Amino acid sequence: MQLASSKLRWFLAMADFVPVFILVLLSTGLALLVLLISVLFGPRRRAQNATKLMPYESGMRPIGVAQRRLPVRFYLIAVLFILFDIEVVFFYPWAAAFRALGWYGFANMLIFAALLLVGYVWLWRKGALEWESVDKS
Amino acid sequence: MPALLEITLKSTALVFVLLTSFAYLSLVERKFIARLQARIGPNRAGPFGLLQPVADGLKLIFKESITPAQVDKPMYFLAPVLVVVPSLILFAVIPVGKGPLFQLASDLNVGALYVVAVMGIAVYGITLAGWSSNNKYAVLAGLRASAQVISYELGMGFAIVAVVLMASSLSLADIVAAQYPGEYGGILGWFIFRQPVAAAIFVVAAFAETMRAPFDLVEAEQELTAGFMTEYSGMKFALFFMGEYVKMIAVSALFTTFFLGGWSGPFVNELPALSVVYFTIKVVVCLLAFIWVRASLPRVRYDKLMGMGWKVLLPISIENVLATALLIALGVPGFK
Numbered sequence: 001m002q003l004a005s006s007k008l009r010w011f012l013a014m015a016d017f018v019p020v021f022i023l024v025l026l027s028t029g030l031a032l033l034v035l036l037i038s039v040l041f042g043p044r045r046r047a048q049n050a051t052k053l054m055p056y057e058s059g060m061r062p063i064g065v066a067q068r069r070l071p072v073r074f075y076l077i078a079v080l081f082i083l084f085d086i087e088v089v090f091f092y093p094w095a096a097a098f099r100a101l102g103w104y105g106f107a108n109m110l111i112f113a114a115l116l117l118v119g120y121v122w123l124w125r126k127g128a129l130e131w132e133s134v135d136k137s
Numbered sequence: 138m139p140a141l142l143e144i145t146l147k148s149t150a151l152v153f154v155l156l157t158s159f160a161y162l163s164l165v166e167r168k169f170i171a172r173l174q175a176r177i178g179p180n181r182a183g184p185f186g187l188l189q190p191v192a193d194g195l196k197l198i199f200k201e202s203i204t205p206a207q208v209d210k211p212m213y214f215l216a217p218v219l220v221v222v223p224s225l226i227l228f229a230v231i232p233v234g235k236g237p238l239f240q241l242a243s244d245l246n247v248g249a250l251y252v253v254a255v256m257g258i259a260v261y262g263i264t265l266a267g268w269s270s271n272n273k274y275a276v277l278a279g280l281r282a283s284a285q286v287i288s289y290e291l292g293m294g295f296a297i298v299a300v301v302l303m304a305s306s307l308s309l310a311d312i313v314a315a316q317y318p319g320e321y322g323g324i325l326g327w328f329i330f331r332q333p334v335a336a337a338i339f340v341v342a343a344f345a346e347t348m349r350a351p352f353d354l355v356e357a358e359q360e361l362t363a364g365f366m367t368e369y370s371g372m373k374f375a376l377f378f379m380g381e382y383v384k385m386i387a388v389s390a391l392f393t394t395f396f397l398g399g400w401s402g403p404f405v406n407e408l409p410a411l412s413v414v415y416f417t418i419k420v421v422v423c424l425l426a427f428i429w430v431r432a433s434l435p436r437v438r439y440d441k442l443m444g445m446g447w448k449v450l451l452p453i454s455i456e457n458v459l460a461t462a463l464l465i466a467l468g469v470p471g472f473k
Contacts, residue, residue, distance in 0.1 A: 016244040019147075019241045019245075020242050023151070023152075027222045031217065032218065038372035038373060039202060042201050043199070044201075045201060052203070054207075055271060055368065066270075077284045077287065084291050088291060088294035098305065099305045099465065106463065109459070116455070124448070129448055
């Protein structure tokens with residue numbers, strides 16, 4: 001009985017998303033159709049030589065591969081993003097329920113934000129937010 | 138299944154309207170920028186160049202679709218789809234007019250969260266496009282783009298939190314309702330006046346998210362040619378183009394919904410259809426602002442861009458959320 005009602009609730013919650021699913025299907029279909037149009041109507045030339053299919057590097061012959069090791073800055077940004085984005089997600093339910101929570105909710109979020117701030121200041125002082133000065137310190 | 142039929146019809150109409158707006162937005166942009174630069178702009182195809190988008194579309198259809206030898210094929214073809222679809226489906230939760238008739242997923246009560254989530258998906262398309270192209274320009278541009286977009290997503294996320302705080306709801310329809318009719322009367326209820334800091338952050342983040350000037354570093358022609366689209370030709374390129382413009386429209390629609398009172402305006406209660414007109418006018422004004430900024434501001438440097446996102450936007454947006462919460466808890470007029 002318990003299971004049945006929870007399943008029912010799940011279905012009801014999913015029902016709200018039906019328009020989203022339909023729109024996703026439609027827009028995916030449209031995008032695939034556009035890709036197909038190109039294949040159907042574009043000229044199909046037999047002669048495909050190696051120069052034409054070469055990566056474009058402003059007319060230079062590419063040296064080495066493009067997919068190689070990347071600056072670590074980008075990974076750092078990605079990791080920091082995940083951390084802070086999770087904080088953002090925590091803020092959403094709190095914000096929606098804030099008027100019901102009142103001062104209690106405010107005090108709690110202040111503690112949370114203070115902890116966040118400690119981490120943020122530490123990151124800044126460590127130089128994690130500097131884009132240029134990688135080899136400083 | 139009349140409900141399903143209705144939803145399908147509505148989403149088809151939505152996609153159709155968006156595609157038409159995208160086509161004409163590209164013309165409006167060219168015309169408007171031309172005027173700002175004391176030129177005339179396209180005026181050969183049809184009266185006032187009105188058939189220019191059709192001509193552009195036809196030209197792209199009949200172009201050869203080259204798939205370079207070095208690309209990672211599945212990802213290479215998936216990437217443009219992943220760019221277009223999130224921009225289009227953002228509109229599922231945006232109320233373009235008064236009442237459930239003008240909102241596709243009107244029962245969805247987590248609209249604001251959905252918006253943030255879908256915005257996040259679009260990063261994949263750009264990153265994959267750059268990486269799968271296996272071209273040095275494209276890889277660099279894809280990396281730049283993903284770092285830029287995720288950095289500004291934080292600021293945008295917190296700006297939306299402030300709006301959610303004001304409206305006490307994640308539903309976009311409720312957010313519009315919280316700005317209208319408003320006990321403060323007229324446009325003073327709009328969140329752009331009650332949340333100016335959040336609005337400013339949202340605008341800056343919107344430019345970075347859509348990768349438009351002055352944050353169009355991923356398409357900095359002088360250093361990266363066409364950025365992550367370098368290896369895309371024909372209609373595959375058109376999909377990226379479509380993705381960028383539809384996202385511009387979507388972000389403008391979101392700004393309208395969050396800060397400009399959405400569809401609200403005089404006499405909407407007597408004539409609900411008028412609400413769509415108001416919404417459209419507000420979105421068009423935002424779009425023109427987008428184009429105007431492109432014509433006026435130079436491109437920023439990449440380290441400045443990242444510094445701005447992490448050291449300015451992020452702390453200010455968090456402080457704005459806390460300050461808003463404090464004002465609401467104190468019951469200050471305008472924040473009750």
